[in-house]
Amino acid sequence: MSRWCICSLMSGMKKYKEKGKQIDDELLRELCNVLGLDYEECAEHFGKGNENAWLTEVIGKKKVSFRDACEYLGEPEIYGDFQSASSFVHGQDIISKWSPFTFYSSICHRLFLMMSYIFRTIRLYTISGELEDEMETLEEELWELLESYAK
Secondary structure, three states, X not given: OHHHHHHHHHHHHOXXXXXXXXXXXXXXXXXXXXXXXOHHHHHHHHOOOOOOHHHHHHXXXXXXXXXXXXXXXXXXXXXXXHHHHHHHHHOXXXXXXXXXXXXXXXXXHHHHHHHHHHHHXXXXXXXXXXXXXXXXXXXXXXXXXXXXXXX
């Protein structure tokens, strides 16, 4: 977690002007010291990479993408879901711009995708049986909604 935090901060510092970089640089040095990390080593490793540079040692690639991280975790469908959910913003083709506002099934699919990840996130924590039952009921209703618009 500390390597992720330092990597994110160093990647984010690139957008600041000199004065902001200097202030953040001092704070990062302090943070590295508190975390027992060598600042110079972190700056060399994370300062030039992207926001996923902290994963290079874990995954064993020089440049790690979000797709690489999903595949490493054995969850490649997460990347596909991410692409689907963000296609309107990142997509370059006409279908990704046209379909979200034209077809109810597209809107419904994005709602289902968003809610399924919200439920997955909630389940990362200990929850009551009552809350689990409620989420299962909502998931069933979402499936029914999705199926009704897919016809």
